[in-house]
Amino acid sequence: MAKQLTSRKENYSQWYNDLVIKADLAENSAVRGSMVIKPHGYAIWEKMQSALDTMFKETGHQNAYFPLFIPKSFFAKEASHVEGFAKECAVVTHYRLKIDEDGKIIVDEDAKLEEELIVRPTSETIIWDTYRKWVQSYRDLPILINQWANVVRWEMRPRLFLRTAEFLWQEGHTAHETKNEAIEEAERMVGVYADFAENWLGIPVLKGVKSPNERFAGAVETYCIEALMQDGKALQAGTSHFLGQNFAKAFDVKFVSRENIQEFVWATSWGVSTRLIGALIMAHSDDNGLVLPPKIAPIQVVIVPIFKDKEQLAAISEKVKEIVKVLKAKNISVKYDDRDTHKPGFKFAEWELKGIPVRLAIGPRDLENGTVEVARRDTLEKDTLQVTNIGEKIENLLIQIQDNIFQKALSYRDEHTYNVDTWDEFTNRLEQGGFVYAHWDGTPETELIIKGKTKATIRVIPFDEMHKEGKCILTGKLSKQRVVFAKAY
């Protein structure tokens, strides 16, 4: 079994790395920090894209595409934005190579750019420079645009999917007439992300806002969804920012209002990335490999024939053809693995590793009995079913699996969520992992001291704890509500 993974218990971090490689999701490339997303990993990303894209369009957004390169001077225009991103920017300085006298390829110094170009780490600046030309009057608003793109943020400690120098994402950038409308949009989109995380990825998330320390560089408010991984660490799974008029002021984007007054436009931006694949892995998978929720699985059902010779395979394939037809008619994606180069046991392990939710196995005795063996990836349970009404049966099973995966993650989170009121309990709980609800006096200073002492940060100031006062876990000062501390990815 060359493909066996390190167990989670033994070494969680190694388990994750093993799984990503052995389930053929991604691998490191020759460019430090940049990954190759392999077909199975990319197919999962395509499923995510498709679901999200539909949700974005249903909420009135359109896709567009803005340049990869951003003039350096654009960054300077929004002070906190440049401060946030300056340290991780890839910079293009030349636009030509040449071959020197020794036949070596070198950068052509005659082709130096007058102004350096930054490879986008995020696109607020180039987009707001564009919106200036698009907006004159309130009639031009709102602008509701999303972009699917690659971005680059230089990473000193890269990890596949979780932190890579280049990653794929979507970034929404909207422009509004009023503050309230922009806030509504930012809240709507964090809601879309929460819906997607829970109902597609099967990952329960906390919704709320970030503390000022953790806010997006240039935002007035950052809304987020926060998920708990199986090692008790938190993972930020999506953010939506109310940007106020910061970028409109930096890029001079004004409009004539209904009252015929020149005003600055209100903005939001929001994004999720291929990091979600990391979240998906760490939320559900086990020591046998990936566990995919059916709604996000590129292949939902794999069928493996059990045969001794060609005649048996032919007879089984005949039956499988019917089953495939029935399943496809129900929009279930199915793969028939009839390779004769590998034994069934090898195939079982491979599809388990790759997280396919349902495996059907059919042998000669099944043919006689009109049965099929059904194995669930999430529980690893097996059952023998009559082939009659197999479509409905599998359809229902996929719904059950989707639900079970979510419920399991929810139970895990509930079991690892704590309300604490003493400093000792606080540090103990953080040490063991999980979401720790504690009171905080609301100051960045206190948050930084806590981070220094515990390595934990405020992951989210949750909406559902609002107005429940108490005393700060560190300073004893008045706290307006509990906030959620955790160590995080």
Add this chain to the structure above:
Amino acid sequence: MAKQLTSRKENYSQWYNDLVIKADLAENSAVRGSMVIKPHGYAIWEKMQSALDTMFKETGHQNAYFPLFIPKSFFAKEASHVEGFAKECAVVTHYRLKIDEDGKIIVDEDAKLEEELIVRPTSETIIWDTYRKWVQSYRDLPILINQWANVVRWEMRPRLFLRTAEFLWQEGHTAHETKNEAIEEAERMVGVYADFAENWLGIPVLKGVKSPNERFAGAVETYCIEALMQDGKALQAGTSHFLGQNFAKAFDVKFVSRENIQEFVWATSWGVSTRLIGALIMAHSDDNGLVLPPKIAPIQVVIVPIFKDKEQLAAISEKVKEIVKVLKAKNISVKYDDRDTHKPGFKFAEWELKGIPVRLAIGPRDLENGTVEVARRDTLEKDTLQVTNIGEKIENLLIQIQDNIFQKALSYRDEHTYNVDTWDEFTNRLEQGGFVYAHWDGTPETELIIKGKTKATIRVIPFDEMHKEGKCILTGKLSKQRVVFAKAY
């Protein structure tokens, strides 16, 4: 009419630029040579992506994603490849900015990369470096992978969609056991492109191979599809390359064959880009704006109400709701433009400009008579139809329009295709535009002399002229077949 275009007759090039801007397809950005693809333009690209992606998957390909950045040394490994791309490479030299003592944002010289990174102009090198790790045995072959990505090729004379520094495309990269299998793949994919161009974009194309001068840098053979624009200039609409073992040798990608011998892998690559949007515009559009073939139109039918007051609008909207339902049930994409801020005439012009294939207008009299006015974008003809069976009627009309657009382009091409045998006729014809079939002695030298004298190049060595011998138009030497000359984009 602020939106009116320069006519094609007056200034074809200006007409094109006007159309791209005024139909809201794209615009220039602050970064020279990089465009912003606006929602309407991007929606057309999404339709293209969706159709092509399905065709790629039906021919056995999977999507994956490879890094944006390529180490400079990778380029040096395939000699003709680097020669072809060196002059248009954007080069990343640093990975950090900093704020200097005067508060200015500058490149941090302490963050200079040891080896410069090239922003991919195409991905053969990074992909073949990766394939080396994926291939050991003939059992690992073929690898059939496609990538949707952005690429950068520095452009000194940029034009929206046609030549931009950054563009979007797909690039297929396949690895095979045998030479024949790779050639078959390259030919299959140029066939897919021709099918897509003709049956989706409505653009008739010539299929064949490129002359050595026009071959892709690193290819053994370049297959292409070549289309004729309305100004008589040719446009290369897609290429598919048989790469031989060039990249396998450069990156040491070997496999153990069925005969248990170490052999180099055979390769292909193939791509089409957002340039196709330029082709689509120039093949079909007219002085009123864009003309979209229904199969590639993001909106196929627009419905405009003609009303004097709110009551009329309400009554019309009631009827329109039914029509929309009927059309959607037939998978026809439809937009109801019930804005009360603009007059019908304005809306008619706007949707004409944007190329929507069918416009329905409904006024109070139509309500009484159970009719609707139908306008075709391709012919600008209007007709009044009974609403009964409107679904079937529009469905058939869209098929007719798709066919008519193709037939019109085909007639145009036929009328501008010439067989010539004398130098005078050759230069005259090239001056006027069109595809000129002429004999060529097969040498790069002759092609270059002809290019120098006429500015025309060999666009394609067409398959269907093979083995029809003659005498070279320039040198009088033996020619194996006619080739197609034209001036080109």
